[in-house]
Amino acid sequence: MFDSYRGNTLRYDPDRCINCGMCSRVCPHGVFVPGRETAVLSASVSCMECGACALNCPVQAITVQSGVGCAWAMISAALRGRDMDSGECSCGGEQPGSCCGAAQEKSE
Amino acid sequence: MDTTQSCGCSCTPGIPSLPCGCTQSKKETPGIRTATSTITIDNRFDHFLARWGVNRMGHTVRPGLYQLGNPDEDSPVFASANYTLSFDALRSALAGIDAYLLVLDTKGINVWCAAGKGTFGSAELVRSIECTDLAHVVRHRTIILPQLGAPGVSWPEVLRRSGFKVEYGPVRASDLPRYLKTHTATPEMRRVLFLLADRLALIPVELVHAALPAIAGALILFFFAGPLAALAAVTAVLAGTVAFPILLPFLPTRDFSTKGLILGTIAGLPFAGTFALNPSGPVWMNAAGTGMAFLVMPAVTAYLALNFTGCSTSTSRTGVKNEIFRYVPVMAVMAASGVVLGILLGLLGWLEVI
Numbered sequence: 001m002f003d004s005y006r007g008n009t010l011r012y013d014p015d016r017c018i019n020c021g022m023c024s025r026v027c028p029h030g031v032f033v034p035g036r037e038t039a040v041l042s043a044s045v046s047c048m049e050c051g052a053c054a055l056n057c058p059v060q061a062i063t064v065q066s067g068v069g070c071a072w073a074m075i076s077a078a079l080r081g082r083d084m085d086s087g088e089c090s091c092g093g094e095q096p097g098s099c100c101g102a103a104q105e106k107s108e
Numbered sequence: 109m110d111t112t113q114s115c116g117c118s119c120t121p122g123i124p125s126l127p128c129g130c131t132q133s134k135k136e137t138p139g140i141r142t143a144t145s146t147i148t149i150d151n152r153f154d155h156f157l158a159r160w161g162v163n164r165m166g167h168t169v170r171p172g173l174y175q176l177g178n179p180d181e182d183s184p185v186f187a188s189a190n191y192t193l194s195f196d197a198l199r200s201a202l203a204g205i206d207a208y209l210l211v212l213d214t215k216g217i218n219v220w221c222a223a224g225k226g227t228f229g230s231a232e233l234v235r236s237i238e239c240t241d242l243a244h245v246v247r248h249r250t251i252i253l254p255q256l257g258a259p260g261v262s263w264p265e266v267l268r269r270s271g272f273k274v275e276y277g278p279v280r281a282s283d284l285p286r287y288l289k290t291h292t293a294t295p296e297m298r299r300v301l302f303l304l305a306d307r308l309a310l311i312p313v314e315l316v317h318a319a320l321p322a323i324a325g326a327l328i329l330f331f332f333a334g335p336l337a338a339l340a341a342v343t344a345v346l347a348g349t350v351a352f353p354i355l356l357p358f359l360p361t362r363d364f365s366t367k368g369l370i371l372g373t374i375a376g377l378p379f380a381g382t383f384a385l386n387p388s389g390p391v392w393m394n395a396a397g398t399g400m401a402f403l404v405m406p407a408v409t410a411y412l413a414l415n416f417t418g419c420s421t422s423t424s425r426t427g428v429k430n431e432i433f434r435y436v437p438v439m440a441v442m443a444a445s446g447v448v449l450g451i452l453l454g455l456l457g458w459l460e461v462i
Contacts, residue, residue: 002361004430005423025276025293026258028300029422049424050224052258066259067425068224070418071364071432074425084429 009065010047014038016061023053023062140245143174145203147196154192161313167192171213173240174199177206181247184288186277187233187257189214189222198254201281205288208245212236223260230265237270252277255298302421307353310419314349318412333450340379344405347375348412356420364423365435368413372406379405396453403446407439414439 010031017038024032024039029046032039032053039061051066067085074084158167169190176199185208188198195211202209212232214222222228237243237251253261255276263274278287278297287293322345330338352359352371359367383389383397414431417423 002363002366004363004434005427007430008424008426022263025298026255028256028279028298030295030299046422047424048422049426050259052223055260055262056258056264058264065425068221068418069420069423069425069428071428072415072418074428074432075415075436078432084432085425 006045008044008047008049009063010041010044010049011063012039012041013061014041016059018059018061020058022056022058026052026056028052140208140240141170141172141174143176143195143199143209145176145199147200151192151196155196158193159309159312161316165216168216169195169211171211171236173236173242173245174209174211175207176202176209177204179206179208181245183207183246185210185242185246185251186284187212187236187251187253189217189219189228191216191218191222194218194254197281198284201284205285208242210236210240210242210251219254220256220259223257226260228257229260230262230269233261233266233274234269237272243271249273250275254281255279255293256300300421302356304354306421307356311350311353314353314412314416314419318345318349332454336379336382337450340376340401340405341408343375343379344372344408345412347371347405348409348416351375352409352413352416353419356416363427363431363435364413364417364420365410365431365439368410369406369435371413372409373402375409376401376405393453393457396449400446400449400453403442403449407443407446410435411439 012032019035019038021034021039024030024034028050029043029048031041031043031047033042034040047064048069049064049066051064054060054062054064054066078084154167157163169192171190183206186198186202187210188195190211190213195209198209212222212228213236214227214232217225217227219228233251233253242251243249249271250273252275256279258276261274266272266274275291276293277284278293279300280297283293283297287297322342325345326338326341329341348368348371352368355371356367359370361367361370380398380401383401384394386394386397389397414428414435417428417431
């Protein structure tokens with residue numbers, strides 16, 4: 001109870017891993033850390049499903065259904081009778097939304 | 109206008125077989141523009157307006173290649189988004205460094221959000237490399253991307269399609285000078301932190317977005333239920349938009365909705381107390397007033413808290429969806445029963461008057 005974030009869609013197959021280190025480099029939450037022979041999935045619960053690791057894994061050892069965890073976008077999509085998953089982050093669209101505004105302008 | 113028209117292939121000269129995705133206007137020569145590391149008062153004013161959500165999509169930089177200092181063909185290349193806050197963070201962090209800055213067309217959206225949408229992505233990166241003729245500007249074949257661009261970029265695809273190797277720099281541009289010494293980032297440079305300063309910076313835009321419905325709700329309550337009810341509405345909204353971002357890591361539970369319910373209940377305490385201890389009212393009326401404060405205020409704060417997930421840096425789509433299905437019905441029932449209770453109370457009061 002009180003933890004809706006316990007499960008997620010991140011799946012990792014260490015048998016495929018070639019230990020290139022890319023997943024631990026792109027993950028902003030330390031979900032993957034470098035290991036001796038393969039990358040180590042050390043904090044699966046911290047995953048925010050951004051998809052950076054899966055997209056940058058050269059051997060497809062990682063899969064994740066990536067998407068933006070934005071309630072505003074999902075509720076707006078549902079209210080307009082569309083699939084919640086189709087509800088793209090509203091930022092950049094015509095509709096001004098409260099989501100992501102200036103969230104990460106600190107990034108380069 | 110011909111801005112969306114394919115260019116007469118000024119990009120990739122000599123390799124006409126490659127598809128040209130260049131969408132620059134023919135009138136624009138794909139020359140290299142000049143950037144400095146100085147943040148002017150005008151820049152700061154623009155940042156201020158961006159923080160307050162004024163002209164939200166208008167804080168843009170012209171996409172293309174920029175030179176910073178006096179770069180030569182061996183100077184590093186950094187990619188950025190065409191959002192002023194992103195671009196300004198990069199150019200100011202690189203003070204004293206000669207470099208090229210490749211600004212992708214992310215439609216005025218910051219790197220991370222644009223990467224999530226795919227506009228800061230492999231296709232746009234490859235297109236920008238081709239259109240700016242980067243392969244003839246620098247001799248090396250490496251381009252440094254902000255780490256938070258990674259959700260939109262696949263390095264093997266960029267390498268295959270452009271010949272450029274993607275190197276992921278640190279999360280924060282301010283760490284770049286340190287990063288450039290070894291071209292390796294420490295684990296903390298790779299972490300998104302969402303510190304108090306980051307959360308405080310989001311409050312203005314949260315306030316702006318909640319302002320209209322909050323003022324409308326407070327006015328309606330003021331005329332139909334009195335100043336105390338109007339104040340309660342404003343308090344619940346301020347709890348969700350100002351107090352919540354500040355207190356986020358200190359509120360127990362991981363779910364934003366339950367954090368919001370807790371915060372809204374705390375915010376409702378003084379109002380519930382005032383209703384409960386009202387000496388002039390009958391007991392049932394005091395009890396109903398107390399119930400209203402504890403039903404409506406936590407529901408409003410929790411809904412605003414749930415909507416903060418998109419601003420936060422840690423919520424997965426799976427988790428947010430779980431939260432919506434679990435708590436939105438609860439919030440709706442709480443708010444609806446509170447409102448019904450209020451209307452009943454108003455009707456009874458009105459009947460008593462006659």
